[in-house]
Amino acid sequence: MRDRFIQTLCQLAEKDPRIMLITGDLGFAVLDDYRRRFPKQFINAGVAEQNMTLVATGMALEGHVVFTYSIGNFPTLRCLEMIRNDSAYHGANVKVVSIGGGFSYGQLGISHHATEDLAIMRSLPEVTSVSPTSLGEVTEATKAITLTAGTCFLRLDKDKGPDGPADEPFVLGRPRLLRKGSDVAFFTTGGILSEVVKAADQLALAGINASIYSVHTIKPIEPDRFIQAARSHRAVVTVEEHTIHGGLGGLVLETLADAGSFPAKFLRIGLDGCFSSVVGTQGYLRTVYRMDAASIVQRTQSLLSS
Numbered sequence: 001m002r003d004r005f006i007q008t009l010c011q012l013a014e015k016d017p018r019i020m021l022i023t024g025d026l027g028f029a030v031l032d033d034y035r036r037r038f039p040k041q042f043i044n045a046g047v048a049e050q051n052m053t054l055v056a057t058g059m060a061l062e063g064h065v066v067f068t069y070s071i072g073n074f075p076t077l078r079c080l081e082m083i084r085n086d087s088a089y090h091g092a093n094v095k096v097v098s099i100g101g102g103f104s105y106g107q108l109g110i111s112h113h114a115t116e117d118l119a120i121m122r123s124l125p126e127v128t129s130v131s132p133t134s135l136g137e138v139t140e141a142t143k144a145i146t147l148t149a150g151t152c153f154l155r156l157d158k159d160k161g162p163d164g165p166a167d168e169p170f171v172l173g174r175p176r177l178l179r180k181g182s183d184v185a186f187f188t189t190g191g192i193l194s195e196v197v198k199a200a201d202q203l204a205l206a207g208i209n210a211s212i213y214s215v216h217t218i219k220p221i222e223p224d225r226f227i228q229a230a231r232s233h234r235a236v237v238t239v240e241e242h243t244i245h246g247g248l249g250g251l252v253l254e255t256l257a258d259a260g261s262f263p264a265k266f267l268r269i270g271l272d273g274c275f276s277s278v279v280g281t282q283g284y285l286r287t288v289y290r291m292d293a294a295s296i297v298q299r300t301q302s303l304l305s306s
Helices: 002-015 028-037 049-061 080-088 117-122 135-147 193-205 224-232 248-259 282-288 293-305
Strands: 019-023 042-044 065-071 094-099 128-130 152-156 176-179 184-188 210-214 217-219 235-243 266-271
Touching (some): 002 094, 117 235, 184 224, 184 248, 193 293, 217 248, 235 248, 235 293
Parallel strands (some): 019 065, 235 266
């Protein structure tokens, strides 16, 4: 996803001199082409992410569209006060890019496990939060937040799912229907879509038809597809490589509660009330914390039979 983001940003920067990219001293192999082509639109702020955010805010208030770029929690949780008080409060065109969402950097331990960022960032007023599920969505999300006024958050994953049907356009705030079924509706965000697709294929062999929705935007959100799914399926399941508290599961439940449309059965799959203290690959950690395809199948079958 990060490669696709940089490719897209290069295309945009070529046409828009307002675009600036600031890195927290990482990603040079990935950023080499951008840095070479746009030296006046690139800054290495060093291992100083909070200062990076402040510099970005100042430049944004002078007319630039500024992307800050770092790993997992470093451009978000480490910079939360600066994003809140400086960027977001002043409506600055700062686009916070976090690479390595969820367990992408699983072997580096909990400091690199980005499992609370969606909940925290979506709680900030007037911050558009985007978590694409596929490479195509990365392209469209990068273009969309560039054109969106104010502070935005773009969460990129190491993994990715399929782009889905071409007739499901990317629109900020509108979940995309990737597959239509009748028994269970899966809502997912980020690269863990890959596990959801595998789970849906396995469930189909057992006679369970699943709809799959890509919730690429966490904020703002259009409620219609949540409501329709709750009314037309036997169950609704959310899947996120993130804590279930305040993330996608909370978003869907809150939206349905506000609309008075409660599904017959509901399940949140994600990190449940614990720190991800285990170290390992992204795939291994998904298995440990029961959010891999096999676990999704087993937990969905249990929900439907209960």
